[in-house]
Amino acid sequence: MDLLLLKISLVAYLVAAVGLSLYLLSLRPAAYRMGTFGLATAFAAHGASILGRSLAAGHLAVTTEYEALSFFACLTVGVYLGVQLRYRLPAVGAVVAPLAFTVTLASFAFYAGVRELPPNLRSAWLPVHVTAAFLGNAVLALAFCVSLVYLFRERQLKAKRAGGLSSRLPSLEALDALNYRALAWGFPLLTLGIVTGALFAKHTWGRFWSWEEREIFSLITWILYAGLLEARMVIGWRGRRAATVTIVAFMVVLVSFMFGHMIFPGKHGGSFD
Amino acid sequence: MARDLLIVGLNHRTTPVALREQLAFPETALGAALGQLKSVPGVREAAILSTCNRIEVVACIAGEPADVGGGIEAFLAREREVERSAFAHHLYVHHGRDAVRHLFRVAASLDSMVVGEPQILGQMKNLYAEAASVGTSGLVLHKAFHRSFAVAKRVRTETGIASKAVSVASVAVDLTRTIFETLEDKTVMLVGAGKMSQLVARHLKARGAGDIVVTTRTFDHAVALAREFNGTPIPFERLAESLKLADIVIGSAGAADFLVGASVVQEVLRARKQRPMFFIDMAVPRNFDPAINDLDNVYLYDMDDLARTRAGNADEREREAVRAEAIVESEVERFCRWLDGLEVVPTIVALRSKIEAIRLSELEKALASLQDQAPRQRALLDALSSSIVNKILHAPLASLKREGAADQPDLAASVRRLFDLELPPPPDSQNSEEED
Numbered sequence: 001m002d003l004l005l006l007k008i009s010l011v012a013y014l015v016a017a018v019g020l021s022l023y024l025l026s027l028r029p030a031a032y033r034m035g036t037f038g039l040a041t042a043f044a045a046h047g048a049s050i051l052g053r054s055l056a057a058g059h060l061a062v063t064t065e066y067e068a069l070s071f072f073a074c075l076t077v078g079v080y081l082g083v084q085l086r087y088r089l090p091a092v093g094a095v096v097a098p099l100a101f102t103v104t105l106a107s108f109a110f111y112a113g114v115r116e117l118p119p120n121l122r123s124a125w126l127p128v129h130v131t132a133a134f135l136g137n138a139v140l141a142l143a144f145c146v147s148l149v150y151l152f153r154e155r156q157l158k159a160k161r162a163g164g165l166s167s168r169l170p171s172l173e174a175l176d177a178l179n180y181r182a183l184a185w186g187f188p189l190l191t192l193g194i195v196t197g198a199l200f201a202k203h204t205w206g207r208f209w210s211w212e213e214r215e216i217f218s219l220i221t222w223i224l225y226a227g228l229l230e231a232r233m234v235i236g237w238r239g240r241r242a243a244t245v246t247i248v249a250f251m252v253v254l255v256s257f258m259f260g261h262m263i264f265p266g267k268h269g270g271s272f273d
Numbered sequence: 274m275a276r277d278l279l280i281v282g283l284n285h286r287t288t289p290v291a292l293r294e295q296l297a298f299p300e301t302a303l304g305a306a307l308g309q310l311k312s313v314p315g316v317r318e319a320a321i322l323s324t325c326n327r328i329e330v331v332a333c334i335a336g337e338p339a340d341v342g343g344g345i346e347a348f349l350a351r352e353r354e355v356e357r358s359a360f361a362h363h364l365y366v367h368h369g370r371d372a373v374r375h376l377f378r379v380a381a382s383l384d385s386m387v388v389g390e391p392q393i394l395g396q397m398k399n400l401y402a403e404a405a406s407v408g409t410s411g412l413v414l415h416k417a418f419h420r421s422f423a424v425a426k427r428v429r430t431e432t433g434i435a436s437k438a439v440s441v442a443s444v445a446v447d448l449t450r451t452i453f454e455t456l457e458d459k460t461v462m463l464v465g466a467g468k469m470s471q472l473v474a475r476h477l478k479a480r481g482a483g484d485i486v487v488t489t490r491t492f493d494h495a496v497a498l499a500r501e502f503n504g505t506p507i508p509f510e511r512l513a514e515s516l517k518l519a520d521i522v523i524g525s526a527g528a529a530d531f532l533v534g535a536s537v538v539q540e541v542l543r544a545r546k547q548r549p550m551f552f553i554d555m556a557v558p559r560n561f562d563p564a565i566n567d568l569d570n571v572y573l574y575d576m577d578d579l580a581r582t583r584a585g586n587a588d589e590r591e592r593e594a595v596r597a598e599a600i601v602e603s604e605v606e607r608f609c610r611w612l613d614g615l616e617v618v619p620t621i622v623a624l625r626s627k628i629e630a631i632r633l634s635e636l637e638k639a640l641a642s643l644q645d646q647a648p649r650q651r652a653l654l655d656a657l658s659s660s661i662v663n664k665i666l667h668a669p670l671a672s673l674k675r676e677g678a679a680d681q682p683d684l685a686a687s688v689r690r691l692f693d694l695e696l697p698p699p700p701d702s703q704n705s706e707e708e709d
Contacts, residue, residue, distance in 0.1 A: 174454040236546025
């Protein structure tokens with residue numbers, strides 16, 4: 001059942017990606033409706049799939065690679081849909097939808113059955129740690145999408161190609177401000193995720209930090225984002241540079257998601273010994 | 274007597290401005306003129322569009338369009354005190370579908386001198402409101418105008434026609450909007466007092482730009498210009514150090530060399546904590562070093578860049594116009610179907626009630642002459658007469674109801690003539706349908 005729902009959401013992500021791109025090219029309201037409706041449908045089906053699996057497992061379904069990727073994609077779309085309630089941002093949606101599609105598709109590569117949660121992990125820390133970390137990553141994923149749109153727009157403007165598609169995108173100032181706000185929300189969540197993770201580890205395994213690969217990756221992204229936030233606040237970094245660093249930092253997040261587990265299996269990869 | 278839409282008018286393409294000025298209705302004269310217009314034979318509802326680019330009478334008529342059109346022409350001559358022969362050959366007359374299409378195209382700014390300019394819609398709304406307030410518009414014009422407003426909205430949101438600036442000044446203004454979300458907290462700096470750069474500054478001010486700072490080689494000019502913009506004059510020698518105040522810098526000063534180099538701007542950016550800047554170079558030879566465009570968070574457009582953007586916009590506008598016409602066409606179709614159906618339903622109702630009245634009176638007579646009035650016989654006669662009437666009416670009603678048939682209004686008219694039917698006057702509701 002959860003797999004069927006996931007497949008439905010996958011198709012809907014594709015529909016949304018096509019719809020929103022078509023809208024940007026043609027301004028047809030039908031395409032916009034198709035994109036937004038597709039994304040909302042995908043989110044609902046995806047959420048239902050995760051919920052179903054979580055209920056079957058008896059805990060939040062984020063303990064396998066497949067589940068983690070899937071949960072992450074779903075949350076990212078959720079964050080976008082939340083923002084979209086206030087700001088109409090089809091251009092960002094046109095990046096979020098294919099991203100969600102790709103990540104969800106990638107999660108299939110790791111598909112596995114429900115895994116029992118070892119008793120030593122059953123703690124109130126787990127949902128707090130997982131929610132903070134994943135929500136943080138989802139918000140930063142949105143920052144990544146916004147940054148891609150920013151870079152595209154900026155290049156067009158510098159190259160004196162201001163017409164056509166790029167005239168339908170938000171202003172550079174708005175994109176940069178959105179990027180900043182996403183960072184300002186995402187970074188504390190990420191920090192909270194790491195801190196609660198450490199406390200959780202102390203509680204379960206008796207040590208805060210074990211230099212596991214996932215922890216190392218998290219530390220790298222944390223340092224990148226912290227540096228970016230610092231640079232933005234203190235020396236007024238913005239625009240292209242800020243967007244570029246946002247993109248690079250998020251690439252590290254993606255890599256840690258996709259390959260971290262395969263290369264070095266650890267607790268976060270699902271071996272909890 | 275089917276209802277038809279008729280437009281008699283002239284515009285900037287058919288008529289020289291001097292004549293348009295003579296024929297234009299002053300705002301104050303509009304109400305009285307509308308009253309006169311309503312008394313032209315055949316005119317059932319009327320509105321007047323009078324702007325600097327067009328004078329048009331939009332009417333819902335009953336009768337021959339040519340006759341009513343002649344009446345309207347005479348009305349224009351009388352009302353504006355211009356010889357009919359002076360403007361008759363400039364007039365165009367549209368009726369039926371063409372009139373609907375014309376009205377929609379005007380509202381959507383497809384018929385404007387500058388295609389896509391937004392003012393016409395507001396003017397039309399006001400002029401229609403005038404007709405509505407003096408009571409010369411009715412069901413048909415109400416629907417026609419409100420549809421035209423809806424068409425305009427569709428064209429504006431579904432095509433890029435309105436967003437594509439076509440003058441160099443408006444291209445420059447549009448570009449500021451692609452960089453800055455709001456102009457309210459932005460400072461505009463004028464370097465030199467060129468006509469076009471003043472125009473851009475005025476546009477920016479109209480769109481909410483904050484401070485205007487002016488510097489020219491002759492300080493007195495700067496002072497005078499600054500007063501005009503309610504801004505601040507700055508001595509020319511302090512140009513470089515003042516740059517850090519400016520978000521938008523417009524250059525139009527006469528100078529053999531660049532007035533602002535890339536290294537200066539780099540310093541300025543550091544002082545501004547990298548807040549973005551937009552340089553618009555409207556001077557030839559140029560005031561700003563093109564290398565400025567290579568710096569982060571700074572954008573520089575010179576006259577060539579603006580002209581190229583404008584040309585691109587014009588191409589795009591043409592493509593978008595094709596799509597806009599398609600939208601108009603589908604809406605015309607929709608409106609005409611509504612108009613055609615307008616008299617069909619009352620005709621059906623009138624036909625039914627007339628036949629039913631005949632049946633009932635004949636039934637009464639028959640029953641009265643019957644001695645023995647057993648309830649069963651009564652019921653039988655009633656059923657028999659009903660059944661005959663329904664069988665006979667079935668085929669004609671079915672053809673009348675066949676929606677969208679081209680001859681539907683004619684058919685309804687024939688039925689009314691054959692059965693001598695009178696239609697009740699249509700309700701002159703102003704708010705039967707809200708703009709959608």
